[in-house]
Amino acid sequence: MPDGPTSATPHLRPDPPRVAWRKEMRERVIAEARSLAAEDGWDRVRVADLAVRADVSRPSIYKEFGDRAGIGRALVERETDEFLVGLAAVLDSHRGRLAPALEAAVAHALEQAAVNPFVGAVLTATRGGTDALLPFLTSRPEPVFSSTRRLLCAWLGETVPQAAEDRRAAAADLAVRLTVSHMMLPADDPGATPRLIARTVSTVLGAPEQG
Numbered sequence: 001m002p003d004g005p006t007s008a009t010p011h012l013r014p015d016p017p018r019v020a021w022r023k024e025m026r027e028r029v030i031a032e033a034r035s036l037a038a039e040d041g042w043d044r045v046r047v048a049d050l051a052v053r054a055d056v057s058r059p060s061i062y063k064e065f066g067d068r069a070g071i072g073r074a075l076v077e078r079e080t081d082e083f084l085v086g087l088a089a090v091l092d093s094h095r096g097r098l099a100p101a102l103e104a105a106v107a108h109a110l111e112q113a114a115v116n117p118f119v120g121a122v123l124t125a126t127r128g129g130t131d132a133l134l135p136f137l138t139s140r141p142e143p144v145f146s147s148t149r150r151l152l153c154a155w156l157g158e159t160v161p162q163a164a165e166d167r168r169a170a171a172a173d174l175a176v177r178l179t180v181s182h183m184m185l186p187a188d189d190p191g192a193t194p195r196l197i198a199r200t201v202s203t204v205l206g207a208p209e210q211g
Contacts, residue, residue, distance in 0.1 A: 028054040102198035113183040
């Protein structure tokens with residue numbers, strides 16, 4: 001007689017049709033919002049246009065996201081998640097090597113600002129000064145700034161555990177602020193920026209540069 005299962009392995013049930021439709025609709029709206037923001041800047045994104053492009057009604061969009069700002073938050077959160085995954089991979093590829101890892105991470109962030117059409121559209125709009133997504137990316141504590149800072153703090157805790165916690169927090173904060181500043185106003189020699197920021201952060205940590 002066969003024994004019964006010794007451990008319960010839950011089977012993932014498919015979402016009910018209404019839930020599945022809502023998830024799929026949300027993905028379509030965010031994807032179209034990203035496309036429109038990259039093309040023309042967030043200021044020119046209209047819910048009516050999103051409804052047409054995503055093939056969904058405006059009431060459904062408002063019910064899901066609350067308002068236009070809710071769509072902006074969801075869009076920035078999606079971009080943030082993708083950015084953080086890439087940044088974590090860069091840091092992990094230089095595990096145990098402080099300055100080279102910081103330099104590579106800053107270079108990665110600056111490259112994303114240059115090649116990512118969404119980020120590029122928002123940063124370009126700062127020179128015109130009106131893109132309403134900018135506060136989500138730079139001045140509000142969530143999601144970009146604090147998420148990146150927390151990631152760096154955790155990584156620094158593993159890489160330089162001998163540094164005081166307040167120094168690690170200050171170093172992560174400085175790294176993010178300097179990198180965002182250089183995204184919006186590049187230096188005359190942008191190629192030198194990652195190394196300069198890495199050296200500055202290493203100094204705050206009281207750690208020597210490592211090859």
